[in-house]
Amino acid sequence: MSSALSLANIRSSLIRQEDTIIFSFIERAQFCRNLPVYTPDAIPVPGFDRCGRRYSLLEYVLRQTEQLHGSVRRYTSPDEHAFFPDDLPPLVLPPITYPSVLDPCADSINTNDQILRVYVDDILPGLTAPGDDFNYGSSATLDVPCLQALSKRIHYGKFVAEAKFLAKPEEYSALIRAGDADGIMALLTDKEVERRVVERVRRKVATFGQDVTENGTATTGTNGDGAPRLKVSPDLVARVYEEIVMPLTKEVEVIYLLRRLDSQKGQQQAGQAGGSSAGSASGSGSGSDSGNSSPTTSAAAAAR
Numbered sequence: 387m388s389s390a391l392s393l394a395n396i397r398s399s400l401i402r403q404e405d406t407i408i409f410s411f412i413e414r415a416q417f418c419r420n421l422p423v424y425t426p427d428a429i430p431v432p433g434f435d436r437c438g439r440r441y442s443l444l445e446y447v448l449r450q451t452e453q454l455h456g457s458v459r460r461y462t463s464p465d466e467h468a469f470f471p472d473d474l475p476p477l478v479l480p481p482i483t484y485p486s487v488l489d490p491c492a493d494s495i496n497t498n499d500q501i502l503r504v505y506v507d508d509i510l511p512g513l514t515a516p517g518d519d520f521n522y523g524s525s526a527t528l529d530v531p532c533l534q535a536l537s538k539r540i541h542y543g544k545f546v547a548e549a550k551f552l553a554k555p556e557e558y559s560a561l562i563r564a565g566d567a568d569g570i571m572a573l574l575t576d577k578e579v580e581r582r583v584v585e586r587v588r589r590k591v592a593t594f595g596q597d598v599t600e601n602g603t604a605t606t607g608t609n610g611d612g613a614p615r616l617k618v619s620p621d622l623v624a625r626v627y628e629e630i631v632m633p634l635t636k637e638v639e640v641i642y643l644l645r646r647l648d649s650q651k652g653q654q655q656a657g658q659a660g661g662s663s664a665g666s667a668s669g670s671g672s673g674s675d676s677g678n679s680s681p682t683t684s685a686a687a688a689a690r
């Protein structure tokens with residue numbers, strides 16, 4: 387089994403990604419909520435009226451960022467997912483061939499629409515002070531790393547799901563064949579790990595969010611009670627993890643697992659029809675990217 391699919395390696399990547407999410411939240415929290423940034427047409431962008439659909443400034447900045455990042459292969463990496471996947475630019479670098487470790491069904495899963503909605507409606511109101519400070523460009527450009535980090539973390543559920551499937555193939559296969567989404571959710575859920583994630587995130591926010599002085603102490607900007615004033619509330623981010631990030635990760639895991647045997651079925655049917663033997667459904671072998679076609683999975687990316 388590829389080391390990219392060791393659950394310990396995947397979890398250590400999830401732990402590192404916590405730092406990215408927390409720092410991007412801290413950056414965005416400098417500015418007010420700035421609602422017009424998220425309201426379609428509230429801030430008109432000349433020339434950005436696409437197919438009659440109304441866009442927000444955030445969507446404009448996100449799409450334009452993806453035009454640049456997409457051109458240098460960001461979205462050919464299997465652990466990256468575009469928010470505008472149908473709108474990606476041509477590559478300016480030659481495509482990379484990744485060793486494939488996920489099942490091909492992974493390519494069909496992108497929950498970014500939901501992540502964008504939840505970020506704007508449920509995360510930003512707690513993260514930012516209410517009101518408007520007119521820093522619209524700063525807010526939107528700082529939303530982009532928050533969304534990218536959340537998207538990467540949540541879609542990592544594909545790697546977690548594959549690792550769990552390989553550890554218990556019979557149990558998962560029976561649930562998958564029965565279409566038992568609740569059973570799959572119960573089998574993949576580890577409450578003790580979830581508790582540890584939430585507590586670690588709370589501690590990280592309490593640490594990273596302090597004002598550190600040249601003396602090494604975090605004493606500036608106290609609330610008057612001796613406790614350091616924090617840039618973002620640890621309880622808030624802990625709750626975001628508990629109520630949003632982990633549930634959405636698990637949703638990706640369940641979607642992936644429900645589709646995990648589809649390619650095997652297809653191969654068996656083809657084998658029966660053509661009289662040839664079916665190949666492995668494990669997604670092994672090397673996949674090759676061309677242009678912006680769906681990525682296969684990279685061991686390096688999974689360990690990143």
Ligand SMILES: O=C(O)C(=O)C[C@]1(C(=O)O)C=C[C@@H](O)C=C1
Pocket residue numbers: 397400546574575576577579580583631632633635636
């Ligand atoms: O680490 C795992 O086992 C995961 O499936 C990941 C994760 C998470 O999102 O952090 C999700 C579900 C589990 O209940 C615990 C943690």
